[in-house]
Amino acid sequence: MANPLLAGRGSRVLLLGNEAIARAALESGICVAAAYPGTPSTEILEAIIEVAEQCSVYVEWSVNEKTAFEVAYGAAIAGLRSLVAMKHVGLNVASDILMSSAYAGVEAGFLVVTADDPSMHSSQNEQDNRWYGLLSHLPVIEPSNPRDAYELTKESYALSEKYKIPVILRTTTRISHTRMPIVLSGEIASGRNCRGVFRQDLSRWVLVPGNARRRKLELVKTWASIMEKEGEEPFIRIINPGSSKVIIASGIAFSYVREALNLLNAVDKATVIKVNMPVPLPRAPVKKVLESASEVLVVEELDPVVEMQVKDLAQTEGYSIRIRGKDLIPLNYELSIESVYSAVKKFLGIEGKTPWESIGVVETPTPIPPRPPVLCAGCPHRLTFYIVKTAANKAGLKNPVYTGDIGCYTLGYQKPFETQSTCFEMGGSIGVANGLVRAIDNPVIAVIGDSTFFHAGLPPSINAVYNNSHIIILVLDNLTTAMTGHQPHPGTGISATGKKTTRVLPEKILESIGYRVYVINPMKTKESIEAVTEAFREYKNGGMVAIVSRMKCALEVAREARRSHVTLPLYAVIEDKCTGCMACVNLTACPALIVEPGAKKPRIMSDLCIGCGLCASICPYKAIIVVNNPTPGYEKLWWEP
Amino acid sequence: MNRIYNIGVIGVGGQGLLTLGRIIGLAAIHAGLDVAVAEVHGMSQRGGSVIVNVRIGEEPSPLIPVGGADLLISLELLEAVRYIQYLRRGGVLVSNDFIWPPPLARYPSRDEIVKSLKSKEINLYIYDANKASTEFTGSTVSANIAILGFTMGVDEELEEILGLEKVAKALEEVFKGRVLEVNKELLRRSYIEGVKIAEKRRGSR
Structure with a gap:
């Protein structure tokens, strides 16, 4: 079970696109890597963390993308190769330093990986980061598949060093989260000197207006030079030159175009330009192909970034050819082989049936219910939401608006919780709450996760106290960054590589800002309802209150219980006592509680229940009880005092 | 291999689908084939609908087209119905005999689902992989391995492309120690069960 990431040159290994980027960065001799987790980018840093010690790479989960960028950039201006990775929206957070880093440049290869999420599988938007x-x-x-990602990552380091500027590597979910066999063409550098030198150069590193103006001239020169000189492999490739029909494809679109042409037996019917560097589009090779073209189709996912550059080039050169793109290729969502196949077919004027014949849909008497993402069985957020709603009723907190944030708890927008009325961006729960209280009379409760609080929750928390915005902050502290796969954060006191470090507690921060903080353990449902009720009463009397609800992520608890041979409680519904009132089912929406077709009473799926006990505490008839012998002290797995 | 062989691995997040996809991908490598294994899942850690697209062939693009799947392996019956249109006419569906309903939902019964599936032109196999896993390992955690073994047994084309030995070898790269031994044995047992079922079906035709 050797780690494929450490396999030797010549090995053929199955790597996830993100792992391929990590391996290539290690081969390129990076000394520093930093990131904030975010789907679909997370596995890049996770892969590096796994081998960081063997490869002597410094690696960290930073508190947010801006900081991660700065960490990696700091190393790059001191002459060490480095990497920063983030999801597309993460680059919005880091865009301030991105813009400046272009002016000041780097001393060693610096790669900014942005993993975009077309179709928004796990995101609030699907912005096309090639615009950046x-x-x-x-x-x-922009690679077209995981193999490309591996090769192009290495080429990007060379490019970055050649021109002494940061290079953006843009992947998408479909590349980051696809595995392919990759033949490793290099070895991981060993015995490197990871000490850099910071050379004082005020005209370059201090971007006061006078210096920035000079640096802008340098940047414009570099930009023109890349556009002119990098018009060959590995950044652009011309396939089957000489045809009057031309298809230009960037990134993942090339994979679909290639397969579509194969399916249509039309490989020789078009010249294909495979664009690996969509920005800036190399002009010379495209110009040469356009000279003898009659019609062009640009295929790319999301925005017409390449299409606009091709049209610009054709206009400048005075070519009067038809350039098609977004009239045939959707502007939104992921491409698919079906959508590209039909566009290419139309473009080439080929007739005939599609090669796929579906058996169609299957109708069932009761339709198949949708399966939206749900809070896991035992999820602490479920307990907290129940507690907060119950306490709001008790304290007479009328029609509270719950501003929400980014994390598993966003799922609280669903019934029966409805404890998220907004979700925009990291930290937005508290920021937007600051504004809502200026507009409405309802109480506003800002609901934010622990990792998100450290990421972007501090400035708006301070803003609320400073500007006297009367809001309630609810920090859901499950002691991990759960949604992206359980990365540690400052509140855990554990570093990316598992080392003990200073633990930063949200309640200490909030107290020092000026909040009266109530820390609750939602496993103790009754006590917690009391405490939160008191907090809400204090709020009604004008107090600035914050609540920190601390209970470990259920998936982590289950994992630790397995590892340490701790038996967690297993609950079951006692048929004789159960009246079928369904309070447990309707108030918890726990995936472990099911009602079979025709059944009048619920059942607990023993494989799923991990013993949080919420259903038992809700049941008015005490019909849900523990039916095994839990290990004494099992509660400690859930709560770290 | 000229054409691309498409396998959709479907089910509910937490059922070991990503591992199953990876094992098939590794087996393809051992068989000297090119492959793409694309994981499609939403924002939840557990309990969401998942499909892993496994495409075996030269430089495949990542996603299986609707009507393009030669084989669907489903760890859950509701999900089998949800993704059924990915299956090509005459394709094979192997589904775990297990329903995991979403919370607060009304859903069809097992018999209704099976009856509806049988109305289609597909080769349908329902196999209790949870039971096979529980009987041998004490929990449902290896249901993914059980259904893979069974599928290798009933689907001659998959067996020809990958070979049981290559799959067993792939397990060595994913598991270790006792878990590896148990999974290897479970793979073999469920494979034999599959072979028997397939033989019986051929005999009755």
Whole structure:
């Protein structure tokens, strides 16, 4: 069970796109890597963390993407190769330093990996981050599959060092989260010297207006030079030159175009330009192909970033050819082989049936219910939401508005909780609450996770106290960054590589800002309802209150219980006592509680129940009881005092 | 291999689908084939609908088209119905005999689901992989391995492309120690069960 990430040159290993980027970065000799977790980018840093010690790489989960960028950039201006990775929206957070880093440049290869999420599988938008290349005048490299990601990551380091600027590597969910066999073409560098030198150079590192103006001229020169000189492999490739029909494909779109042409037996019917550097689009090779073209189709996912550059080029050169793109290729969501196949077919004027014949849908007498993402069985957020809603009733807190944030707890927007009325961006729960209280008379409760609180929750928390915005802050502290796969954060006191470090507690921060903080353990449902009721009463009397609800993520508890051979309680519904009132089912929406078709009473799926006990505490008839012998002291797994 | 062989691995997050996809991908490597294994899942850690697209063939793009799957392996019956349109005419569906209903939902019974599936032109196999796993390992955690073994037994095309030995070898890269031994044995047992069922079906035709 050797780690494929450490396999030797020549090995053929199955790597996730993100792992391929990590391996290539290690081969490129990075000394520093930093990130804030975010789907679909997370596995890049996770892969590096696994081998960080063997490879002598410094690696960290930073508190947010801006800081992660700065960490990696700091190393790069001191002459060490480095990497920062983030999801697409993370680059919005880091965009301030991105723009400046383009002006000041780097001393060693520096890669900014942005993993975009077309179709929004796990995101609030599907922005196309190739625009950031045009905005910052930095080159964007875009692989078409995980194998490409491996090779192009290495080429990106060379490019970054050649021009002494940061390089943006843009992947998408479909590349980051696809595994492919990759033949490793290099070895991981060993015995490197990871000590850099910071050379004082005020005209470069101090971007006061006079210096920034000079640096902008340098940047414009570099931009033009890349556009002119990098018009060959590995950044652009011309396949089957000489055809009058031309298809230009960038990133993942190339994989679909290639397969579509194969299916249509039309590989020789079009010249294909495979664009690996969509920004800036190399002009010379495209110009040469356009000279003999009659019609062009640009295939790319999301925005017409390449299409606009091709049209710009054709206009400048005075070519009067039809350039098609977003009229045939959707502007929204992920591409698919079906959508690209039909566009290519139409473009080439080929007739015939599609090669796929579905058996169609299957109708069932009761329709198949949707399966939206849900809070896991035993999820602490379920307990907290129940407690907070119950306490709000008890304290007479009328029609509270729950501003929400980014994390598993966002799922609280669903019934029966309805404890998230907004979800925009990291830290937005508290920020937007600051504004809502200026507009409405309802109490506003800002609900934010622990990792999100450290990421972007501090400035708006301070803002609320400073500007006297009367809000309630609810920090859901499950002692991990759960949604992205359980990464540690400052509140855990554990570093990325599992070392003990200073623990930063949300309640200490909030207290020092000026909040009266109530820390609750939601496993103790009754006590917690009392405490939160008191907090709400204090709020009604004008107090600035915050609540920290601390209970470990159920998945972590289950994992630790297995590891340490602790038996957690297992609950069951006692048929004789159960009246079928369904309070447990309707108030918890726990995936472990099911009602079979035709059944009048619920049943607990023993494989799923991990013994949080919420259903038992809700049951008015005491019909839900523990039916095994839990290990004494099992509660400690849930709560760390 | 000229054409691309498409396998959709479907079920509910937490059922070991990503591991199953990875094992098939590793087996393809051992068989000297190119492959893409694309994981499609939403924002939840557990309990969401998941499909892993496994495409075996030269430089495949990542996603299986609707009507393009030669084989669907489902760890859950409701999900089998949800993704059924991915199956091509005459394709094979192997589903775990297990329903995991979403919270607060009304859903069809097992018999209704099976009857509806049988109305289609597909090769349908329902196999209790949870039971196979529980009987041998004490929990449902290896249901993914059990259903893979069974599928290798009933689907001759998959067996020809990958080979049981290559799958067993792939397990060595994913598990270790006792878990590896148990899973290897479970793979073999469920494979034999599959072979028997397939033989019986051929005999009755």
